[in-house]
Amino acid sequence: MNNELSSQQLKDIGEQGLLEILQRFCPPEIIGDDAAVFQTAPGQSLVVTTDVLVDGVHFSNLTTSPEDAGWRSAAANLSDLAAMGASPLGITVGLGLPGEIEVSWVERLYQGITECLQKYNTPIVGGDIVRSPVTTLAITAFGQVNPSQIIRRSAAVPGDAIIVTGVHGASHAGLELLLHPELGQNLQEVEKMALIRAHQHPQPRLDVLPILWKILATPCPMPIAGMDSSDGLADAIIQICRASSVGAVLQRRQISLPAAFDHWLTQEQALKYALYGGEDFELVLCLPQESASALVQHLGQGAAIVGKITAGSTVLLHDEQKKFPDQVLSLSQGFQHFDQ
Amino acid sequence: MNNELSSQQLKDIGEQGLLEILQRFCPPEIIGDDAAVFQTAPGQSLVVTTDVLVDGVHFSNLTTSPEDAGWRSAAANLSDLAAMGASPLGITVGLGLPGEIEVSWVERLYQGITECLQKYNTPIVGGDIVRSPVTTLAITAFGQVNPSQIIRRSAAVPGDAIIVTGVHGASHAGLELLLHPELGQNLQEVEKMALIRAHQHPQPRLDVLPILWKILATPCPMPIAGMDSSDGLADAIIQICRASSVGAVLQRRQISLPAAFDHWLTQEQALKYALYGGEDFELVLCLPQESASALVQHLGQGAAIVGKITAGSTVLLHDEQKKFPDQVLSLSQGFQHFDQ
Structure with a gap:
């Protein structure tokens, strides 16, 4: 046992630090996803x-x-x-x-x-x-x-398109509206209710799976990469990139947002909600371009290709219209934004 | 929702009362064991x-x-x-x-x-x-x-022998020795340590299963009845009888006890520890006489046939030597003894 570590308290190293220590008690091949x-x-x-x-x-x-x-x-x-x-x-x-x-x-x-x-x-x-x-x-x-259909964080390869199965930011917006109702002055009642409902009644995207299996052959010819966006869209993409030893370029304007954000939040605020808000419980999947397009078409509303997996290890937020400089995404940024 | 119930607090109805209310949210065919x-x-x-x-x-x-x-x-x-x-x-x-x-x-x-x-x-x-x-x-x-080998509380039938896979009362004795070391004056050090170890390091009886499957044919020709004695031997037998709609006669002198009990506890105390102490984590199984004898023989030390399943619903504690009158066992008795 490491004596230096042992005298520490949990608050000194945090849940993540403790998790890393405890993982040596678990078989590495079946955890980490x-x-x-x-x-x-x-x-x-x-x-x-x-x-x-x-x-x-x-x-x-x-x-x-x-x-x-x-x-x-x-x-x-x-x-x-x-x-x-x-x-x-x-x-x-x-x-x-x-x-x-x-x-x-x-x-x-x-x-x-x-x-x-x-x-x-x-x-x-x-x-x-x-x-x-x-x-x-x-x-x-x-x-x-089915073992050939397991979705893993570690299976992304350069060239894969990054898909989101729906809009991001709605759950965090709903929480903000519950905590600070005065923020909702510029929203219609129906918009407010939809955002609050996204927070209170998130929908796990089990409905995506049969559509995904239909598009890909069975048994699935290649490993499928992905995870859910419970801890935020930025977190999901960064975790996939870390586990797969790849990078990504995320297209700022492709990230699908709740329609109400247009006339309620600045572009920067909206993007922060989407990237770091968390608890939207959408799936973030990495698939070859053709399958990705087919999936987005089948899923409809909110589903989008938001970027591409690259070689390297950097996760970049890019603006096609070049109004914003490229920005490197990191996990710690999320915590700075919302001080969770 | 029952309004009379709803205004109550948990302490008014207890965990068991709440469990009964919440079971209506669960499919009855897959719980209750x-x-x-x-x-x-x-x-x-x-x-x-x-x-x-x-x-x-x-x-x-x-x-x-x-x-x-x-x-x-x-x-x-x-x-x-x-x-x-x-x-x-x-x-x-x-x-x-x-x-x-x-x-x-x-x-x-x-x-x-x-x-x-x-x-x-x-x-x-x-x-x-x-x-x-x-x-x-x-x-x-x-x-x-294997579905044919599932052990269920509800499968006991009149005529079955009741088997324990080991001694009962050791874990409770170990706890008492930890809480009140002065009680151990008449015990040898090795006896004390064994009882304390039974409390601190109970052994789940997974080792019994391959022996059981060897004695019974595969696929098993009849349902197997049993449970573990985590809440005490009396509790296990009463739970099996309730779930199977049967009764039982338990032979007072057949219940296997730690050897140290002989010169440490009165017969009555020893029996209370065994019946109501709990946390011995032995298996209590109900099998046809022949299979029961074979199992007890294979398991050796501590394993014993302690009684018989009967028609009716009463669980009787019986003394072959007739020194003690027959006694009806009930769940509440356990709590009276130890005020747990």
């Missing part, structure tokens, strides 16, 4: 992902109803499965609850979880309920995927 | 189980080292898989941690988890680390089983 994958039988891989959510850290009665907290936590886990190309089989729900919590709060949480799950024919298959001084929700989702 | 089961492919079922453990509720630095907390939490989940007849595939570990926790504490927890897992060739395949005001550990384990 949106979810873990391992083959259980010929032609079948099991995909597993887990999330822990804590009251006051990840949700709060001030901004989130229990139904919405439930929906969002289920959606985030289903999105991780979609990001691996997997169809959901079920989820387990572990709950730590204070004795003073109202039973109706827990029922409403479950209502939200099951409403989201039912949309994707996914059952709750088990769980655990224990006492805890702080409300805690631990969800584990698992699904299955 | 030690773990959830569902078929993923012909000849293959996936088994999933999840546990949430909270600092100060389920473990404490006062009585448990982080290594032991890790070992015990992994062992409890592997035992749930064994109780379904399933071989482990992997576990996920979700952690909620305060910023002030020492990194070395978390490393030692993982050390304990992986030491237990390595014994059973089981990898950690994923996880999540988040901030939380209270240290929380959420483990989900999954395994696979």
